[in-house]
Amino acid sequence: MTDTSRWSRRTKAVHSGIRRSQYGEISEAIFLTQAFTYPTAEAAEARFIESQDDEFIYARYGNPTLAMFEDRMAALEGAEAGFACASGMAAVNGALMSLVKAGDHIVSSRALFGSCLYILEDILRRFGVEVTLVDGRDLDAWQSAIRPDTKMVFLESISNPVLEIIDLPKVAEMAHAVGALVVVDNVFATPTYSYAIDAGADLVVYSTTKHVDGQGRCLGGIILGPKEIVRGPVEAYMKHTGGAMSPFTAWVMLKSLDTLDLRVNAQCDAAEALAEGLAVHPKLSRVIYPGHASHPQADLAAKLCKRGGTVLAIEAEGGKDAAFRMLNALEIFTISNNFADSKSIVTHPATTTHQRLTEDQRAILGISDGVIRVSCGLEDPADLLADLEAGLAQA
């Protein structure tokens, strides 16, 4: 295979990891097959003892279309290996469950995607794993929570929905000082602008449902990291518990990677334009965007990430009623709980994605009744701004 390491991410996203069949097809082939065959009984025996890179056994273990997607994502991230999963949550679950056991201690930021919090607080605790949750922005809190016996640190590099930035290089340094693994759920940073591995992450997890597909079709996830871990305990856990991505999905994801760089940059352009356009607005008490000077951690965001991302959060002055009036008046933005889609999306976290939390928990996370998450798609930013302004006029 060609060494693609000197290419930029944009080029890697189109070419890395490609495996062509004997037909020399230009577009990645989809191998929609459950199992693989062997010319002889001896060949089958040999493959079960140890399969080589381009040898496959069963789609739950691996498949050529998945291998292309895994290698391409690993190349983009600067990781040695990847394991593609059925969803982002299959990936988070795989990264956590394959690497800890009863009695271990995990420290995690508390501003997490709801299902991640469920795995940490309900499932892992049920199996005797001790979990300490901290305010991810507070380096002193990390320092006092991380103990000599801490096995893992888990965090979202940029949190949902109010876009708090974690100082990953500092947290990783504290974790590594006690030999803990650093696992980063990296959705909001995007694979295009990821800094996770440079900043010290050991494993990087994506929901590829988000920017990678980015067109509202397939659920997917991936675990990226050192070969020793990904092809070791992670692969063993994933292949025996059935969380593999389907070959069809892997093919959709591969075709999506061709345009990832273009889409993410256009979506960042839109987010920047909206953050700037709404920065001073009489109906808004806050506009939160990591790429805007008004973000409380703008310096840290600029140091870590080349761009501010595709999502911003705004807070309607008049709380839930004002937020709902605005959402209902929008014509281009659609109301959904998803984000990072080519279609722009608005979400009211307090009543949907974060409804399960108590009012106190939401207050701690900064999710007031006026907060609206704004995910920028591929429409013309000027149209998007006009739509939000028209909506705000009703707020």
Ligand SMILES: *Cc1c(COP(=O)(O)O)cnc(C)c1O
């Ligand atoms: C969406 C998301 C997930 C879950 O991904 P699915 O593909 O929906 O399973 C996990 N973490 C973060 C940060 C997400 O945004």
